[in-house]
Amino acid sequence: MKILLALFLALQMALACHADEAAPLAEDPVVEQRLIVIAEELRCLVCQNESLAGSRADLAMDLRREVRNLIKDGKTDAEIKDFLVSRYGDFILYRPPVKPTTWLLWFGPLVLLLGALWLLISTIRRNQQQKEPPLLNPQQRAKAQALLQETDSKK
Template structure:
């Protein structure tokens, strides 16, 4: 009976502290049109903290701040292109999941193909060298005749 009372007291104390563990609820969309535009724009942008998630999917504090900033720009009447330009001017082309092809991003776009070409050339050079080494005679004619003589002596 004592144990049940102690257990009940512990549960009551834990539940009394539960509101302190709660986080602030995310407010529901005030304007569904604004929220849909926010989602459309933020899906095309990269979270600068996570780098492998879109701004729409990320739960990082910076992503929340950037979405709040985009929401304010939408409410201010900016177009999607103006919002993208604002984000690029502030954070660079890296914020876009598909950065534009221009001289400053040529290496970004062509880098994987260049690395693949270098890897193929290195592989071909390696295979040719290995083939040449396998085709060469390892023994000179004198060494070959001595080895042949030793083999014949061992067999008799």
């Protein structure tokens, strides 16, 4: 029993040795609040589906550190975003500006939706036009009448 207890305690100590240190508290809460606001509008370049504020990737931590330094240097939010866009392109912004290089991003879904609606409407119209019964020539009509009379007489 004592051996199991010793083994359990040794395992607990091993887990504590591998734990990461907690992130230090903010030196300036105003800077940290502004950092969070800016970082929420930026995309993590590693995770791509997370904001820079929510990502735990090493690059995201480096970018947050860079943004923190820019805030401390007195840069405005627009200047910070312009700096990051100049280094990483419009991809870093969650809401990229509407310009010729981003038209596909902004208007592509609308074009696809309109194309799908046009395809649906044209398919429905084509199917409705084809539902009209084909006309029979007199010879085919006579043959059909004979078949109908033959089935009626068998009943």
